Amino acid sequence: MDIQIGLTTARNRPELEIYGAALAASLSVPYVPRDQRGLGKLKKAYGVQLFLILKEGGMLELEGDPPLRWHPGMALPRLRLLANGGKDALLEAMGLRPGDHVLDCTMGFGSDALVAAYGVGKTGRIVALEASPVIAALSQHGMGRYNDVFDYYGMNLPALAERLQIFTCQAADFLRRQPDGSYDIVYFDPMFQKGIRHSSGINALRPYACDKSLTLSLIREALRVARRRVLLKERAGSEEFRRLQCARSVGGKHSTVAYGIWDKT
Numbered sequence: 001m002d003i004q005i006g007l008t009t010a011r012n013r014p015e016l017e018i019y020g021a022a023l024a025a026s027l028s029v030p031y032v033p034r035d036q037r038g039l040g041k042l043k044k045a046y047g048v049q050l051f052l053i054l055k056e057g058g059m060l061e062l063e064g065d066p067p068l069r070w071h072p073g074m075a076l077p078r079l080r081l082l083a084n085g086g087k088d089a090l091l092e093a094m095g096l097r098p099g100d101h102v103l104d105c106t107m108g109f110g111s112d113a114l115v116a117a118y119g120v121g122k123t124g125r126i127v128a129l130e131a132s133p134v135i136a137a138l139s140q141h142g143m144g145r146y147n148d149v150f151d152y153y154g155m156n157l158p159a160l161a162e163r164l165q166i167f168t169c170q171a172a173d174f175l176r177r178q179p180d181g182s183y184d185i186v187y188f189d190p191m192f193q194k195g196i197r198h199s200s201g202i203n204a205l206r207p208y209a210c211d212k213s214l215t216l217s218l219i220r221e222a223l224r225v226a227r228r229r230v231l232l233k234e235r236a237g238s239e240e241f242r243r244l245q246c247a248r249s250v251g252g253k254h255s256t257v258a259y260g261i262w263d264k265t
């Protein structure tokens, strides 16, 4: 969806202005000085439809009732499990190895991307794509400054986030420009087409998210770009696996989601 977004600061917080302008530049979002004005006035004056608002303590939120803020979702429990020697269903389905290069075509709030960043280790690389500028900006800012007790050999979310390179774009536009076999794994986790996803976190993104269905030609393009495997997360038993000519799927026995897999031969 094409929404004109802008970034401003909370009202009566002139001390946030320099940071706000720098943050807006780093997130590639236009900056609008607040100057004590109400959001309605700013919208009219600058042609902005939705504002990201920088608040005290560096918190960034999307205006709304309730406002939308980045959160790590299931990333923390999954990372803790991995750090304690457990397994993660996505990493298993990816067959991820240290040093791998992963292209996450549907980053959202980036739980999967952060878990994959853990899996590939220091020598690996994750490129994460997000079509929605609002979601991309909240994620990029949020995961880079998240403070939490998760700390394993000095690693925490901001350290993992440094392994991510985020681009705000449609997956199809990015894939088209990539050479053959340039990523070990190409991953899709689109908004589910049918049924309600069992995650309030994902549902909060829905009004701003891209909800286009994947196409067979997009999967073919992903297969061209992948060295080992293309993966699709969907509802277990989803018709999408058949429609997109997925060769096999794993998971779904003890979970509501499954992973469709296309292996490179």
Ligand SMILES: C[S@@+](CC[C@H](N)C(=O)[O-])C[C@H]1O[C@@H](n2cnc3c(N)ncnc32)[C@H](O)[C@@H]1O
Pocket: 073, 105, 106, 107, 108, 109, 110, 111, 112, 113, 129, 130, 131, 132, 135, 169, 170, 171, 172, 189, 190, 191, 192, 202, 205, 208, 209, 210, 211, 212
């Ligand atoms: C279900 S969420 C992804 C959740 C993510 N895997 C996680 O772990 O947090 C899907 C996200 O992908 C984005 N998206 C959907 N289709 C896309 C496309 N074709 N290109 C880029 N982003 C897309 C949506 O805007 C949404 O933010």
